[in-house]
Amino acid sequence: MATEAASVYPALQDRPLKGTICLFDVDKTLTPARGTVTAEMLSILSQLRHKCAIGFVGGSNLPKQQEQLGTSSINVTSLFDFCFAENGLIAFRLGEPLVSNSFIQWLGEEKYQKLVNFTLKYMGNLELPKKRGTFIEFRNGMINISPIGRNASGDERREFEAYDKVHNIRRDLVDALKKEFPDYGLSYSIGGEISFDVFPTGWDKTYCLQHVEAEKEITGIDYKTIHFFGDKTFPGGNDYEIYVDPRTIGHSVEDPDDTIKQLKELFKL
Numbered sequence: 001m002a003t004e005a006a007s008v009y010p011a012l013q014d015r016p017l018k019g020t021i022c023l024f025d026v027d028k029t030l031t032p033a034r035g036t037v038t039a040e041m042l043s044i045l046s047q048l049r050h051k052c053a054i055g056f057v058g059g060s061n062l063p064k065q066q067e068q069l070g071t072s073s074i075n076v077t078s079l080f081d082f083c084f085a086e087n088g089l090i091a092f093r094l095g096e097p098l099v100s101n102s103f104i105q106w107l108g109e110e111k112y113q114k115l116v117n118f119t120l121k122y123m124g125n126l127e128l129p130k131k132r133g134t135f136i137e138f139r140n141g142m143i144n145i146s147p148i149g150r151n152a153s154g155d156e157r158r159e160f161e162a163y164d165k166v167h168n169i170r171r172d173l174v175d176a177l178k179k180e181f182p183d184y185g186l187s188y189s190i191g192g193e194i195s196f197d198v199f200p201t202g203w204d205k206t207y208c209l210q211h212v213e214a215e216k217e218i219t220g221i222d223y224k225t226i227h228f229f230g231d232k233t234f235p236g237g238n239d240y241e242i243y244v245d246p247r248t249i250g251h252s253v254e255d256p257d258d259t260i261k262q263l264k265e266l267f268k269l
């Protein structure tokens with residue numbers, strides 16, 4: 001179904017800006033934080049897709065991107081040429097899955113359990129205004145750690161985020177993990193409101209660029225112009241590495257309205 005939907009667009013090699021691709025972060029770039037995409041944004045993306053290739057690269061896993069960008073009848077993988085969930089560890093090209101990579105295989109069970117046990121003990125000693133459930137989410141390419149728990153409601157999320165700004169709960173836990181496991185080769189990224197991601201160093205959003213570069217071998221398209229749009233482009237933000245990567249042209253956005261504004265100016269939409 002996803003491949004059928006993609007067929008209403010010109011083939012990648014027939015787009016007017018053939019060597020250009022636009023990659024987008026999801027939260028606060030295409031949608032409000034953990035919110036859903038607007039019809040206006042979908043329309044702009046569709047217009048852009050007639051000119052060049054488009055893709056998203058999000059830290060979250062694919063089910064969340066499906067919730068935020070797709071609908072019950074529209075598969076998110078049909079809306080973009082390239083879909084990169086978990087920074088590209090889970091990837092789709094024209095609706096078809098690409099090779100994925102595994103955090104647990106990379107780290108190994110023994111080290112993983114040490115990391116989990118340390119984290120759960122640390123969080124067990126925290127006093128917070130509220131705690132909910134799912135404190136560690138095990139994903140394919142990373143783990144996501146949340147001191148309040150991923151089951152927090154919208155209001156509870158905002159309350160935690162405000163509390164964290166004052167008490168630095170996430171920053172201190174990241175520091176403790178770095179100190180405890182200095183030789184694990186892991187990176188820590190505070191990309192959202194209530195959690196942070198943990199993944200092997202190098203498996204940040206630049207990971208997805210290898211799939212973009214591989215297009216040379218598939219259709220011969222050399223994506224020489226790779227635009228990236230994201231809101232967390234500052235050092236420490238989860239868009240930083242790809243934003244400053246020499247292979248991309250980085251665009252920092254305030255929110256989805258700003259993304260639309262910048263796209264209209266850049267591509268005359």
Ligand code: M1P
Pocket residue numbers: 026027034058059060061064144191192193194195196197238
């Ligand atoms: O896309 C940014 C982040 O979105 C979520 O963060 P939070 O739940 O803390 O707002 C998570 O899915 C996280 O993995 C992701 O990096």
